[in-house]
Amino acid sequence: MKNKLVYRLGLIFFVVSCALWLPIVIVPFLPLTTGVKAIIAAVSAVLAEICFWIAVLLIGKEVVHKYRSYLNPKNWKKNKKEREHE
16 A cells, blocks of 8 residues: 555545535525636636546545545445445
8 A cells, every 4th residue: 555644645635626516516506796606616626626636646546436436326325346346
């Protein structure tokens, strides 16, 4: 396994990348102008992707794929063996 600090830092970047998608859902309901909403959503999406790819570089694509499969709602009813074969 890679250095624990690098692994943990990669997981932090992955969690941050997932959290950065939330403003895209919340921003339309805020009392802001359309231009400001568009800027916030675009910046949030770009930062989320940057954090995601940094996480991939730090912890590896296999680990990221595993965690993304846990976060995918269509996989929530599958058991552990079914998820490993994907």
